[in-house]
Amino acid sequence: MLKSINTALLGATLLLGIQAMPAYAETTLNALFMAQAAYSEADVRAMTDAFTKANPDVKVNLEFVPYEGLHDKTVLAQGSGGGYDVVLFDVIWPAEYAANKVLVDVTDRITPEMKDGILPGAWTTVEYEGKRYGMPWILDTKYLFYNKEILEKAGISEPPKTWAELQDQAKLIKEKGLLENPIAWSWAQAEAAICDYTTLVSAYGGKFLEDGKPAFQTDGGLDALNYMVDSYKSGVSNPNSKEFLEEDVRRVFQNGEAAFALNWTYMYNLANDEKESKVAGKVGVVPAPGVEGKSEVSAVNGSMGLGVTTTSKHPDEAWKYIAFMTSQETQNAYAKLSLPIWAASYEDPDVTKDQEELIKAAKVALAAMYPRPTTPKYQELSAALQQGIQEALLDQSSPEDALKAAAENSGL
Template sequence: MTRLAALMACTALSATAAQAETTLNALFMAQAAYSEDDIRAMTASFQEANPEITVNLEFVPYEGLHDKTVLSMGSGGGYDVVLFDVIWPAEYAGNDVLVDVTDKITDEMKAGILPGAWTTVDYDGASYGMPWILDTKYLFYNKEMLAEAGVEPPATWEELAAAAKAVKEAGIVEYPIAWSWAQAEAAVCDYTTLLSAFGGSFIEDGAPAFQSGGGLSALEYMTASMEDGLSNPNSKEFLEEDVRAVFQNGDAAFALNWTYMYNLANASEDSSVKGKVGVVAAPGVMGVSEHSAVNGSMGLGITSTSEHPGEAWEYIVHMTSQPVQNEYARLSLPIWASSYTDPAVTEGQEELIAAAEKGLAVMYPRPMTPQYQEMSMALQQGLQEALLGMASPAEALEGAAENSGL
C-alpha cells in the first residue's frame, strides 16, 4: 500500500469512528410514571441495537423540567431529546423550542396509538413529538379499611366524602383522604379533575371562566374536605410521592394519584398495604358527570438546537414503540390501543386497566395556551390561599383570574 493509500484509509477509518461516536443528551423527570431504572433499561436496549449512538440521561424533578428545557436553548450544548408535559406545546411551538415532526409520523403510528394520546404533542395542526406517557389520576382506596367501615368504593365525589366520614368515625384512620395540593402543578392537576367532574371550564371566549360554575364548586369541595377533617391537612404541602408514602404506609383510606402508584403500593415489598390496594376511575358528580380525569400525559420531542435530530428521532421511536411500552407497563400504561388486550400488559393489573378504560376516555385538558405557565402560577397561588383559609374560594379564584395573563 502506498503512503497516500494508507493515509486515505486512515482518514476513512477516522471518519467512521467519528460517525460511531454520536452522543445524545436526553432530559427526563425523576418522579411518577416510568422509574429511572425503567428509562435506563429502555435506553440500554436502544444503545445495544445502535452501538454508534450513546445517550446521556439526566433526571430532574417535574418542577424543574420546563425551566431546564427552556434555559438550555441558549446554552450552546443543551439537550437533543426532552420530555414535555401536555400543557407546553403551545408555548414551545411559539418559541421554537421543539422540532415539528409531523412529516415523520407514520400511518402505523397514527392508526395504532390511542387518539387521546396525540393531544399530548399536537398543537395548531402540527405534531411536536411522540406521546410517551399516557396518564391520568385515579382514585385509589384501601380495600381493608373500606371493608372495616362497611362502605363501597365511591362512584361520586359526594359518596367519597360520605365514605371518608364513615372511615373517620369508625376510628380507622384520622384523615382518610390524601391529595397533592402543594403550591405546584400537582395541585392544578387535582383541581382539574374536580373541575371536570363539576362541569367547569378554564377559559371561555378567551377569558378565564374557572372562577364560577364548576370551577368554583371544585375548590369549594376541596376546602370543605379540609374543614371537615376528611383530608389530611398536610395535603397542602404534598406532592405525588408524599401522597404515595402516606397511602402506602396505611395512613389514608383514599388517595388521588397517577397510574404509577398502583403497582408500587400494591406489589412492593416495602408497602404496608400490599395486596390491599383498589383503584377506580376518579368519580363524577350526580347529574353532571359519570367519571372525571385530568390529561396528565407527556411526550418526547427533539429540541430545535439538537445537532443530531435524526438520531434523536430514532431514540424517540424506540422509547415509544409498542414492544418497549408493553415491556414496561407496570408503572405507565401504553399509548398503543391494542396493548390493552395483550395479556403481557393486563395480567395482574386488570383492575387498573378497567379504571383506565373509563378514565382515559374522559381526560380533561388543562388550557392549551402560550400563557399557560402564568395562568398556572396564578391558579396555584389562588388554590393555596383558599386551602390555607386566607381567602374564600370565590375570592381566591377571582384573584387567580385577574392574574392569569389572559
C-alpha cells in the first residue's frame, strides 16, 4: 500500500514538473522599423511571420516610427541601456553609430555568399572605416517620375535628360494650361530636402566635404541650391513643396496634380495601383537628370540597413533574424516597394514582372548613387543644411549666405 502511494506521488510530481516546463525556451527580440517609404508595415510583418514560423523559439516584437523619429528613438533607447535588439538605420548614420558604439561590428558574420552576391554599392550602406555594422536591406535612390498622359498632351515626346530641360518642359506644361505647378518636391525642413539637394549636388559635380571641412557652399553645392530656388520662384514647382515630405509628393502625383516628381522606388507601384491612384498606368520613371557637360544622370544614396545593437542580450538570434530579412529569397518575394540588394535578383522574372521600366531605370541610377557626407557629426550638418535650404527657398537669405551660414553651423 505504501509503495503504491509513493509511486503515485512520484508520478504526480513528475507530471507537475513536465507541465511546469515550457515546450521550448522562447527568445523575444525587439525590432525598430520605419513607417514610410520602401517596405510597407504589412510587408515587414509578413516577413517577420515567415521568420517566426521557421524559428518558433524566437518571438519578434515590431515597432514602427516615421523616418523622422528613427534616429532619436534608437539613440534614446541605447542611452537607457536597452530597448531594441535590431534597428533599421540610414546610410548616413554608421559613422555616428560606430563612434558611439550603438551597433555591433558584424564584419566577421558576413558569409562568402553575402560578400559575392550582394551588389557592391549596397555594402556602402553599412560600412564605416573598413568595418560593417549590419546588413544592407533597403537599396534605394530617388528617381524622376512623370505623368505620361500630361507629357503627351503637352506635345513632349520623352522625359527630360537634364535639369534645365525639366524646367523647360514644366514651363511648357504650365503655359498650355495643363497644370499650374507641374513639379512636386519634398523640401520640408527635414532629411527629405537633403536627399533632393544631394541629388542635385551629384548632378552639378559638387562636394559636401573636403579634408573634413564643408565644401558645399561653393561650386556644385551652390549651383544645386540656386537651381532649387530658381525652380521654386519660377512658379513651375508646387509652392507647398517647402512643406512636403515624400508621402505628400506621392499623394500629389497620384492625384494627377503633378507632371513630375522626385521620389523613392516605392512610389512606382503605389502610383500604379488602380485602387488608390488616379494615374495608374500613366506612370513613367527614369533616372534623375544630369547637367549638360557635367553629368548624364544624378542619384542620392538613400539606402538603409539592419543592425544589431550593442545592448542586445540576444545578438545571435538578432543576427539570424537580420540574415532572414535580408536574404535573397525574402527580398525577391517583396520586390514591389523596395528593390533587392542581390545582383542575381535583377534577372529573376518574378522580380522584374510589371516593373520592367523601373528596373531599367534602377540599373543606371543605382550605379550612380552619390553619398551624403560621412561624418559622426552628420546630424548637426544636416540640421544646418536643412535650415539653410529653407531660408533660401523662403527668400529669407540668398543661397550664398544660406550655405555659408550652414557651413559655419555644421559643427565641422
